[in-house]
Amino acid sequence: MFAVIETGGKQYKVTKGDVFDIEKLEGKDGEAVKFDKVLLVDDKVGTPTLSGATVTGKIVEHKRGEKIVVFKMKAKKRYQKTQGHRQSLTTVEITDIKA
Numbered sequence: 001m002f003a004v005i006e007t008g009g010k011q012y013k014v015t016k017g018d019v020f021d022i023e024k025l026e027g028k029d030g031e032a033v034k035f036d037k038v039l040l041v042d043d044k045v046g047t048p049t050l051s052g053a054t055v056t057g058k059i060v061e062h063k064r065g066e067k068i069v070v071f072k073m074k075a076k077k078r079y080q081k082t083q084g085h086r087q088s089l090t091t092v093e094i095t096d097i098k099a
Contacts, residue, residue, distance in 0.1 A: 014094045021092075038053035054098050062088070
């Protein structure tokens with residue numbers, strides 16, 4: 001059984017036991033988290049979401065992603081700007097899918 005959930009403005013295809021990184025969620029390590037925006041479960045498609053369908057997971061850890069470098073430049077204008085960014089992430093393990 002698989003489901004497609006939406007969180008943090010992105011969609012993820014998940015199955016029971018999957019461990020993946022998503023944008024930061026509130027909560028402590030080991031806490032349960034519930035995803036209510038379920039777009040699809042196996043062959044049932046929501047319009048836009050399925051009512052009554054939930055996906056539950058467990059927060060494994062909070063961490064920061066890899067650093068990316070943002071470099072802006074305007075040619076022939078002597079303008080350069082370098083900036084770095086690290087996204088805050090939460091690692092989640094899917095424990096249950098209910099349709």
